[in-house]
Amino acid sequence: MAGALMTLLFFFSSVLFCSYALVSPGSSNVTADESTLLAFKSMFASAGLLASWNSSSHYCSWPGVACSRRHPERVTSLRLGSSNLSGRLSPILGNLSFLKVLDLHDNNLVGLIPPELGRLSRLRVLNLSTNSLQGNIPLPLVVGCSNLTMLHLSDNRLQGQFPTQIGASMKNLVLLNVEKNGFSGEIPPSLANFPLLELLSFRLNRFSGKVPPALGNLSNLGVLTLDYNKLSGTIPSSLGQLSSISSLTLGFNNFTGLIPNSIWNISSIQEFSVQENHLIGSLPPEGFNYVPNLQIIGTDHNHFHGSVPASVGNASSLWLVQLGANPLSGIIPSEIGRLRYLKQLLLSDSMLEAKEPNDWKFITALTNCSQFSWLYLSSCNFGGVLPDSLSNLSTTMANLYLDSNKISGTIPKDIDNLVNLQALVLDNNYFTGVLPSSIGKLQNLQTLSAANNKIGGPIPVALGNLGALNMLNLGSNAFSGSIPRIVGNLTNLLSLRLANNSFTGQIPSEVFNISALSNGLDLSNNNLEGSIPLEIGNLESIIVFHAEYNKLSGEIPTTIGACQRLQNLYLQNNFITGGIPSALGQLKGLEVLDLARNNLSGPIPKFLGDLTLLYSLNLSFNNFAGEVPTVGVFSNASGVSIKGNVPSTGIVLNNRWFVDVTLNSTLLLE
Ligand SMILES: *[C@@H]1O[C@H](CO)[C@@H](O)[C@H](O)[C@H]1NC(C)=O
Ligand SMILES: *[C@@H]1O[C@H](CO)[C@@H](O)[C@H](O)[C@H]1NC(C)=O
Ligand SMILES: *[C@@H]1O[C@H](CO)[C@@H](O)[C@H](O)[C@H]1NC(C)=O
Numbered sequence: 069m070a071g072a073l074m075t076l077l078f079f080f081s082s083v084l085f086c087s088y089a090l091v092s093p094g095s096s097n098v099t100a101d102e103s104t105l106l107a108f109k110s111m112f113a114s115a116g117l118l119a120s121w122n123s124s125s126h127y128c129s130w131p132g133v134a135c136s137r138r139h140p141e142r143v144t145s146l147r148l149g150s151s152n153l154s155g156r157l158s159p160i161l162g163n164l165s166f167l168k169v170l171d172l173h174d175n176n177l178v179g180l181i182p183p184e185l186g187r188l189s190r191l192r193v194l195n196l197s198t199n200s201l202q203g204n205i206p207l208p209l210v211v212g213c214s215n216l217t218m219l220h221l222s223d224n225r226l227q228g229q230f231p232t233q234i235g236a237s238m239k240n241l242v243l244l245n246v247e248k249n250g251f252s253g254e255i256p257p258s259l260a261n262f263p264l265l266e267l268l269s270f271r272l273n274r275f276s277g278k279v280p281p282a283l284g285n286l287s288n289l290g291v292l293t294l295d296y297n298k299l300s301g302t303i304p305s306s307l308g309q310l311s312s313i314s315s316l317t318l319g320f321n322n323f324t325g326l327i328p329n330s331i332w333n334i335s336s337i338q339e340f341s342v343q344e345n346h347l348i349g350s351l352p353p354e355g356f357n358y359v360p361n362l363q364i365i366g367t368d369h370n371h372f373h374g375s376v377p378a379s380v381g382n383a384s385s386l387w388l389v390q391l392g393a394n395p396l397s398g399i400i401p402s403e404i405g406r407l408r409y410l411k412q413l414l415l416s417d418s419m420l421e422a423k424e425p426n427d428w429k430f431i432t433a434l435t436n437c438s439q440f441s442w443l444y445l446s447s448c449n450f451g452g453v454l455p456d457s458l459s460n461l462s463t464t465m466a467n468l469y470l471d472s473n474k475i476s477g478t479i480p481k482d483i484d485n486l487v488n489l490q491a492l493v494l495d496n497n498y499f500t501g502v503l504p505s506s507i508g509k510l511q512n513l514q515t516l517s518a519a520n521n522k523i524g525g526p527i528p529v530a531l532g533n534l535g536a537l538n539m540l541n542l543g544s545n546a547f548s549g550s551i552p553r554i555v556g557n558l559t560n561l562l563s564l565r566l567a568n569n570s571f572t573g574q575i576p577s578e579v580f581n582i583s584a585l586s587n588g589l590d591l592s593n594n595n596l597e598g599s600i601p602l603e604i605g606n607l608e609s610i611i612v613f614h615a616e617y618n619k620l621s622g623e624i625p626t627t628i629g630a631c632q633r634l635q636n637l638y639l640q641n642n643f644i645t646g647g648i649p650s651a652l653g654q655l656k657g658l659e660v661l662d663l664a665r666n667n668l669s670g671p672i673p674k675f676l677g678d679l680t681l682l683y684s685l686n687l688s689f690n691n692f693a694g695e696v697p698t699v700g701v702f703s704n705a706s707g708v709s710i711k712g713n714v715p716s717t718g719i720v721l722n723n724r725w726f727v728d729v730t731l732n733s734t735l736l737l738e
């Protein structure tokens with residue numbers, strides 16, 4: 069049986085082969101399609117995949133080419149996606165009149181879409197996505213390719229008005245994707261004439277005007293994506309009739325008015341977003357009772373007021389709830405804890421509040437959400453004490469943002485239960501007590517920020533275990549004791565901020581072994597003493613170094629010349645002695661240098677004038693002497709301060725001019 073089939077196949081293909089072989093070039097339709105393909109190929113700079121398109125094989129077997137069974141000489145499909153084709157589209161493609169599929173996505177096509185493609189009346193699929201095509205959609209294409217089911221033109225440089233005639237043809241269109249182009253003008257209401265349309269994506273263009281209410285008639289539409297345009301007016305309530313819709317995204321436009329009530333009744337909806345518009349009103353109390361499939365809701369960056377409705381707990385498929393940046397008020401309903409799939413609850417920048425322990429019950433409720441990982445409550449009105457149940461949130465917790473609230477009390481000591489925490493952000497609250505050393509068990513922590521609170525005591529030594537930490541900010545608290553040497557074990561730190569505390573003792577040299585430090589090292593406003601360790605030269609990436617307002621003494625280490633990326637150096641208000649080391653002249657990127665109010669002496673080096681980027685130099689209230697250079701930063705009086713330098717060898721005239729006897733120069737004192 070199988071043998072017979074093979075024989076039959078062999079016979080059949082021999083017949084086909086003979087029929088090709090009998091055709092002489094130029095005499096029939098067979099070679100017409102072949103020469104069309106060769107003309108198409110000739111438009112591309114490098115043949116690439118098309119190198120094998122040559123006479124050594126029949127064109128119907130060339131890569132990407134398929135021919136008709138009934139008309140074996142006619143090409144029906146050309147699939148050359150991701151084939152590195154560079155060049156223009158040949159108008160001659162319009163001669164492949166049997167073509168059903170033309171897929172050239174993800175190439176380097178440039179120039180215009182040839183209007184001749186409109187001659188492809190049998191075309192079902194046209195995919196020109198992810199190229200660099202320009203111009204508009206040619207009208208002949210819209211009118212001629214009336215049998216298209218899929219039109220992919222996304223990610224090109226197309227522009228102009230979207231053709232209104234589109235609704236008059238293409239009755240079979242199922243998919244229309246023109247996202248990531250530059251189309252402008254209004255969305256044609258005639259799009260509503262595509263009864264089979266399942267996906268319509270216009271995102272990331274420049275469409276303006278209102279959304280045509282007629283779109284509500286697209287009863288098969290599953291995806292309507294209009295985000296990132298300039299659409300305005302109200303959201304038509306007819307969109308609530310889209311009974312098959314699963315994704316409706318209208319974000320990043322200029323919509324005004326209310327969310328139509330009808331939207332909250334679309335039981336098929338899975339994703340709904342209206343982020344960054346000018347919408348008003350409130351989320352209806354019953355709003356979440358009829359959307360059992362809703363997984364993602366985004367209403368952030370609008371003007372919604374009122375509370376988070378308790379019905380949210382009934383939208384049982386939700387995993388991403390992004391309602392922040394709205395003037396929402398009241399407490400977070402405990403019903404939120406019924407969302408078994410909840411991963412992200414993003415409510416920052418609102419007026420949501422907690423005053424008494426009961427108001428924090430939602431945290432206890434959230435402990436039921438086993439996949440919970442992001443809680444963003446920054447810049448709200450949360451006050452009172454964090455409930456201990458915070459530590460019982462799912463171990464999947466990754467990001468916990470509670471900054472800029474009015475939270476008091478201590479940081480829960482069992483916080484180390486949240487073993488997968490990556491960011492713990494508590495800045496700008498009223499936290500007291502100490503930093504629990506259990507934090508040292510959070511091995512995945514990358515950001516630990518608790519600045520501007522009232523946390524005291526020493527930095528726990530256990531913090532040295534946090535090898536993944538990128539950012540440690542404990543500034544503006546009441547920390548005391550010395551900076552522990554184990555801070556030097558945090559080798560991935562990009563930023564270390566300990567300013568405005570009561571740290572004492574020397575700066576441990578280990579701090580300067582964190583060669584990754586770049587975004588900043590701030591030790592200012594403490595009681596640190598001793599000299600600046602020579603190891604400062606290890607900070608090859610440091611851009612800003614603050615050590616002002618301490619009790620540092622000794623000289624500026626010459627090793628500082630190795631900090632080649634240093635732009636801002638603040639050492640004012642210390643007891644630093646000696647001269648300005650020539651090493652500072654190696655810091656070609658230096659922009660701000662503040663050495664005021666130390667015990668520095670010696671001449672003001674000329675090389676400071678050669679640092680071309682230096683625009684602010686403060687040397688005041690030291691013991692500098694000698695001539696003031698005149699070039700560079702010194703040429704701009706407002707960029708330099710040298711007042712209050714009174715060396716021991718000289719006389720003051722009129723309380724204003726100082727004459728240095730040894731160096732024979734005069735300085736203006738004030
Ligand atoms: C060849 O083309 C002519 C006109 O272009 C057409 O009438 C004829 O049917 C075609 N032959 C085949 C085998 O397709
Ligand atoms: C393409 O079609 C046009 C018009 O029918 C014809 O003049 C031209 O010769 C064709 N080109 C090829 C390469 O077949
Ligand atoms: C022609 O195509 C064959 C593969 O079909 C390839 O091996 C050969 O190198 C090609 N010839 C030229 C001149 O590119």
Ligand SMILES: *[C@@H]1O[C@H](CO)[C@@H](O)[C@H](O)[C@H]1NC(C)=O
Pocket residue numbers: 113114116152154
């Ligand atoms: C793509 O084509 C360019 C020339 O147009 C060539 O330089 C490059 O190597 C090709 N890339 C691949 C992956 O074939």
Ligand SMILES: *[C@@H]1O[C@H](CO)[C@@H](O)[C@H](O)[C@H]1NC(C)=O
Pocket residue numbers: 189190191215
């Ligand atoms: C369009 O598609 C329909 C249904 O598949 C088919 O009957 C008709 O012949 C096609 N029209 C053209 C011009 O190919």
Ligand SMILES: *[C@@H]1O[C@H](CO)[C@@H](O)[C@H](O)[C@H]1NC(C)=O
Pocket residue numbers: 171173174193195197198218220
């Ligand atoms: C069209 O191209 C896009 C990429 O630009 C690709 O994701 C999609 O699968 C293609 N679809 C068809 C039907 O060719």
Ligand SMILES: *[C@@H]1O[C@H](CO)[C@@H](O)[C@H](O)[C@H]1NC(C)=O
Pocket residue numbers: 260281282283284285306
């Ligand atoms: C929707 O279609 C109905 C007929 O099916 C029509 O009467 C109505 O005007 C259409 N709605 C819109 C907004 O175009």
Ligand SMILES: *[C@@H]1O[C@H](CO)[C@@H](O)[C@H](O)[C@H]1NC(C)=O
Pocket residue numbers: 298300322324346
């Ligand atoms: C958006 O709407 C506001 C008024 O609501 C208007 O002032 C502004 O010009 C609009 N912006 C765009 C890009 O349409």
Ligand SMILES: *[C@@H]1O[C@H](CO)[C@@H](O)[C@H](O)[C@H]1NC(C)=O
Pocket residue numbers: 329330332333358
């Ligand atoms: C939403 O559905 C409910 C229950 O089916 C119904 O009572 C209500 O009138 C509907 N609201 C809108 C605006 O369609």
Ligand SMILES: *[C@@H]1O[C@H](CO)[C@@H](O)[C@H](O)[C@H]1NC(C)=O
Pocket residue numbers: 353354357377378379380382
């Ligand atoms: C949640 O759904 C249940 C059952 O439909 C209903 O009884 C309850 O009132 C709903 N909750 C809210 C807050 O609307």
Ligand SMILES: *[C@@H]1O[C@H](CO)[C@@H](O)[C@H](O)[C@H]1NC(C)=O
Pocket residue numbers: 532533554557
């Ligand atoms: C800190 O680093 C030093 C040397 O690299 C090492 O001996 C020590 O065990 C580390 N301490 C901690 C707490 O990781």
Ligand SMILES: *[C@@H]1O[C@H](CO)[C@@H](O)[C@H](O)[C@H]1NC(C)=O
Pocket residue numbers: 732
């Ligand atoms: C000091 O400066 C004055 C005026 O510039 C000059 O006349 C005098 O010779 C100088 N004295 C010394 C010691 O250089």
